[in-house]
Amino acid sequence: MVERETMEFDVVIVGAGPAGLSCAIRLAQQAQQKEQELMICVVEKGSEVGAHILSGAVFETKALDELIPDWAEKGAPVTTKVTHDDIYLFKDEKSATNLPHVVVPKTFKNDGNYIVSMGNVCRWLAEQAEQLGVEIFPGFSAHSLIIEESEVKGIVTGDMGLDREGQPKDTYMPGMELRAKYTVFAEGCRGHLGKQLIKEFNLDKDASPQHYGIGFKEIWQIDPEKHKEGTVVHGTGWPLDGETHGGSFMYHAENNQVVVGLIIDLNYKNPYLSPFDEFQRMKHHPVFKATLEGGERIAYGARAIAKGGLHALPKMHFPGGLLIGCDAGTLNFAKIKGNHTAMKSGIIGADTIIEALASDEPVNDLQSFDDKFKASWLYEELYQSRNFGPAMHKLGRYLGGAYNMIDQNFFSGSLPFTIKDTSKDYESLRLAKDSVEISYPKPDGKLSFDKLSSVFLSNTNHEEVQPCHLQLKDATIPITVNLEKYAEPAQRYCPAGVYEVNENEEGEKQFVINAQNCIHCKTCDIKDPSQNITWVTPEGAGGPNYPNM
Template sequence: MVERETMEFDVVIVGAGPAGLATAIRLAQQAQEKQQECTICVVEKGSEVGAHILSGAIFETTALDELLPNWQDLDAPVTTKVTNDEIYWFNNDNKATAIPHFATPKSFHNTGNYIVSMGNVCRWLAEQAENLGVEVFPGFSAHSLIIEDDTVKGIVTGDMGLDKDGNEKDGFMPGMELRAKYTVFAEGCRGHLGKQLINQFALDADASPQHYGLGFKEIWQIDPAKHKQGNVVHGTGWPLAGDTNGGAFMYHSENNQVVVGLIVDLNYSNPHLSPFDEFQRMKHHPVFKDILQGGERISYGARAIAKGGLHSLPKMHFPGGLLVGCDAGTLNFAKIKGNHTAMKSGMIAAEVIFKALCNAQAHSDLTEYAQAFKQSWAYKELHQSRNFGPAMHKLGKFIGGAYNTLDQNMFGGGLPFTFKDNTPDHCTLVDKNQADKIDYPKPDAVLSFDKLSSVFLSNTNHEEFQPCHLQLKNSAIPIDVNLVKFDEPAQRYCPAGVYEVQQVDGKDEFVINSQNCVHCKTCDIKDPSQNITWVTPEGAGGPNYPNM
């Protein structure tokens, strides 16, 4: 058995995203106000804070205004105000119809919001946390849970220096035990420890299945003559067809740059669909092409998004800890925003935990968190938009869209109907012979690109010869089941070219190129056999996003 160093803290926070850092800052603020010592540790699997952060992002400052009211004086990287909103229905590959604001849900409107890089916002938040005495440890993955007497007592960081078979290499360093009175899990969407906690403590027993989208984002340097700083474009329709929902976006940020992206809901049914290729051909629509042509693509990334909303929200408390932010699924998909609600969930967690610490409690089940969250504006937002996603799934794009516009604009989310989607995303694929094959055009290397050149722009890197972090429960299933029934959809739903089916000695073989993984978690979500489990690789592995 490996001997591990142990460190003790009052609170350990897993993940240096907006939820985790807001938790840390609010805890430290209260400790400072009460002149009480509170040791707080944040572990982050990225090589630096922000390296794994990918978000659109239109940022609503509601939570930041509460957390750090003087954020503008502290030089927060929140400076580009939204100046104009454009919303389109993409009729086909050449035509788009502008939709007036009164005909769209008011939750789509972005007056008063900012175009930001959430990676840079998180880097800044980490600085504020450290200024308050919080210890932030990037490059350390939270590999496993410490559970004793059915209570979470902390986490174990990942071992460094193992070969692909799990044997120790030269320079092997065992992970540390980070023990805490309370542990907060803020790993982001489909956090691998959060997933274990939900299963172990049956936190989702009363919830609908969580639903997800796969979000793509690229940053482009464009012709200054085409740049309109603060302009925001959203749209839906083409190229997504049939029962495939989602939406496109383009934001004019600073320095003659635009961010362009597509969100594809992962409840699609066609196993031949490739979300990556849908995104690439989307950029050929004139709404995007006219802006991007002549520009240079400088960054690429992809990430799953938890979009189930209130009906999919699990219980967020358990003995010894809390789930916050997208680890629980607090994103408000009606707004296409989750950073502000994630931060608020973390701030509430900090207040509940600090009160428990002041009362000399440790490792208790903080049941009061449920009521505190329910009394917050974040819960109110999620309640108002509770039917948004399920209505689209149940009623389709047109009727569902009309219902949502009526519900949000006229009734403030108060129509007395409840829509739920109880079909998990991995159960929606139809047999390959029942679905139309999709003929995607070859990338032109001007507006559209292949997966490998895209992964190169994500600066993804993993230490060689380490254990594969994409684990198969049964190695035969990809060929014997998924290939036969669904033409092995992992070849297409992965946005990084991780999965391939190759011919080896005349036989099909499933190949995992784990070094390409951008940590989007789509395989863990969409695999129809639920045969792939994403776990953390060695700390600092994965993408290194500079401004995403």
């Protein structure tokens, strides 16, 4: 039995993203107003706050206005106002139609919003939290749950200094027990402890299956003459085919930089599809090429996003804690925005906990979160967009788009219909024998690039000798099942070249996991057709080190 140091807090928050930091700040603000001493701890697996944050991002300040009304005076890195919106329908590799705003859902319009780096916003939020007395521990992964008598009592941070077989090295340091009256999980999309909590407490019994996309993002330094600060470009259609959903984006940020990206829904059908290569060829379209050509790519990353919306939300409270933000799936896909909704869920969570701590009777399960959530603008917003994703999946790009335009623009999401998508993303792949192989062009090194040079730009690093954090339930399945049936799609859906199928000297196929390359996108955990891969946290501080994503 490993002896572990134990630290006690009133609240432990897992994840220093928008949801977790907003929860921490609100808790500290409330405690300060009530002249109450509250011990709040935030643990973050990245090497620093913001290192694992990746988001588009066009930012709506609604939640920030509530949380820190004088954010501008306090120097929040929220300065580049959206000045112009373009929405394109990409027909093929050369042509596109700039759609008139009258036929675009109003949720895509960005008047009053800002182009930001959410990594930098989170760094600033962390500063505000620390000024209020919140303790933030970067570089510590939340490895496992402490559950006693069917109640969450805290978390155990990951051990450091284990070899590949899980045995202690000379540098071994056991993880700590961080115990709390309440534990809040804000790990982001497909959090590995959130996944366990949903199963342990059956939180999704009344929910539709969660749906996901994989989002790619690059930052480019471009010719100042091509730069149009504040311009936002969104698009749909090519390079994706008619049965593959998703959309592209390009935002003109400050300092002659643009961010460019592609989101692909993970319910795609063709096992030969490579999301990374779809993104790379997308940049050759004249709409993007005209801006990027002659520029320099300076950052790359990818991340799964939860886009199931209201129907897919699990119960967000359980004995001993809360599940908030993208860990639960609060992103509003009708707006392609999840930061303001994540922040609001953190605010609601904090208000619920403060009320519980002030109660004369011990409050085990924070059930009042439901009432506060349903009385909030967050619930109203998610309710109004509840049919957006399912309509696209059920009706297709054109009919679904038309339905959403009518529903959002003329009825504000109040049409008396409920559309649900009860399929699961990992079940959507066709067999390889029934699919058409896709031949992707070789990268030119100017607009398009390979995976390894891209991973280099993500500054990804892991302690090389440690247990593999990409765990196979059955090591034979990749070759005997996935390769035979689906041409082993892990080789293609991973955006970092983690998975390979090689042949040994005897000609036998072998499944290789290059865990050192992993950028923590969680796509493998979601899309593997056999649900054979489980993503768990590696040693703290491992993974990407995004400077300003």
